[in-house]
Amino acid sequence: MIETIFAFSLGLLAGIATGIFPGVSILITMAMLYPVLMHLETVNAIILYVTLSGCVNYFASVSGTFFGVVASPTAIPSMTEGHALFRKGQGDKAIMHAAVGSFIGSMIALLITFGLLEILFVFYKLFDSRIKLIIFFIAITVFVMTSSNKIWINILFLSVALVMGHIGYRADTMTGFLTFGISDLYSGLPLVSVILGLFVVPNIILCIEENKKKLSFTKISFSGYFKNAKEMLSYKWIIFRSSLLGYVSGFIPGITYIIGVALSHAMVKSKKQKENTYEKGDLHSLVASECANSSGSLSVILPLLLVGIPITGSQTLIYNVAMQSGVELTIDYFQSMYFNIIIAYILTSLICVFISGKYVNWVGVIQKINFNYVYAAIILVLLIVLYALGSRTHQEWYFIFIFFSLLPIGYILRRFDITPAIYGFILSDQIYLSLNTAIAILK
């Protein structure tokens, strides 16, 4: 019991730190905690992971809303909507809607898992590479059709991004693609440089250009959550659909829930665009992406727990802990510890809603500062993060160079919706590999 409480508390603390600091991923945190994980029982290692990944969502959402930075690609839609709301003086509403959306998404994911526990294993078998490929193509089509730009611009963005994502050393041919013999290019274009150069920093520059020096923020209260939750009842269908999309996409190895998050966001946005009611900073779109994000962050662990297949780097650590303890991850084992995971997950959600609220009020003091200075400081911090991440591989100047090479393009395109390019870049490898696998099966 004491070990469980220890694992839970450590998961919470690590989740808060991971969510707050840009550039720190769940994998990095889990790798740092690995020496501790090895001493834990498998069930407690899983509780630590579930707590950590659940907690990250709440705090990443706060960083995204306040500072316009993203902790992970899945946070891009909620950052886009949340930060725009913050600039409109509705930061409190954005935070509370996101938190409640995350909470409801988590609970729906738990309910689906509980309801389908006996048949999830069978359901999982339905997904193969061909279905994955179809899902990728549906997602691409949705990105192209729903983004704010003209369709041909979206297709252009997506195509260029798919090629950019493919640059680097190709293990399948053991050769380079568009590397021109430049050694750094064999590593591929760094994701962090691409996201910062094309998306995050140009968005921040756009905010600076608007020259809105003072931003007001109303402190949030506990009763505010209930008020916001009541408001959200009016779009329960969006919440349910998004949670379901996040859940299903998280469940499929090789897809991961970024697709579910992006699709949920795109569907709501597209509908409102048709009704001419969409403008950046849309609460419905924000809630849709948060629900999908939360729900997917739970279902993504199910392939590991049900059939012992880790599908992310951080899950492999848990898998190793299980292997070293001689625990076989099967549906029976999952059923035996399901209750513990439910408790840990519900507690995580409740505690994180509360603590992230406190944190928001604390961070809220920055409203007294000229926000353009805050943006300048954010860009500086992001550059330091970029340098630090690059220096891990002695590629600090490469990371910086790619960032500054893409920044002018990002700046020129700052009024366009660049998300099809970002998703294209992130999903490029997965689409290519799924295509290869599907072709080999169909041959």
Added chain:
Amino acid sequence: MKKIILSILTLFSIGIGGAHAEPPVKLVTAWGEGSIPHAVLTNLSEFDSSSFSKNVDILGNCATVANYLQNTNEPTLTILEAFYLNDEDPCNIQNEENFVSLTGIAYWHFCRKPSDTDGIEEIQGDVRVGYFNGPIFRIPLESILSGMGSSGRAVPYSSAPGYKAALESGEIDYVFTTLDEPNMDCVLTTNPNSDIEHKVSDYYDGFFSNARYSLAILGVNVDNEKIKNAFIESVDPAVSNLFVDGLAKNYDLESVKALSVEEQFEFTNNYVEEINKVLIQEE
């Protein structure tokens, strides 16, 4: 409670880990947790935490690791595949200066989910076999399948979890692997001395009938001999189960120990030559 105290102490020990007089050898890898390079390096770090860094850094693909080794001034160790196809391959940085040792020699198995059906008959038919994407894996697999008169297809996956998931879902029938996976039934092997009943050499007598796979330990700014000894001591069954019933249990270390560095080089070069012959034919 004891475990928690131990965990906290471990965290503290990581924090003060930088206080050595001599910098520890940095451990870097292209493959993450669950891979053999990561497991071997972690084992080395745990075996001698004063000489090797506490954490194994996962840097990305093999080209990033190769680039890192070429640019660092720190003592650094990594494990890369022993077989890279030509000098233009950015991952091919193996040379007499940085080569420490092969980690072992592993044979390939054809494994499936437990079943009562005749595996050999299946493999000789229209079977789908998953493998880790790349010519080093594809060429032996396709050569064996065609050599056995099979109409089977080689299906690429980007990772071992990828093909394991595919096997679980029924998308493929077999995996071509050097790992000894739990819950799998291996019916055919390239290892002539294996306990597995069927040997590839009984059905096909080409070069790849006893196809083998190896990983090479490469170091820069280190004493190669010292590292080689540390590696061999670290995997001694008395202190580690890695090569006994751990992740690398299919890796035959004894046969590597018996080979000199020159012989190890010759082994890898012969293999690469054969792969290249097939690739040239394909072109």
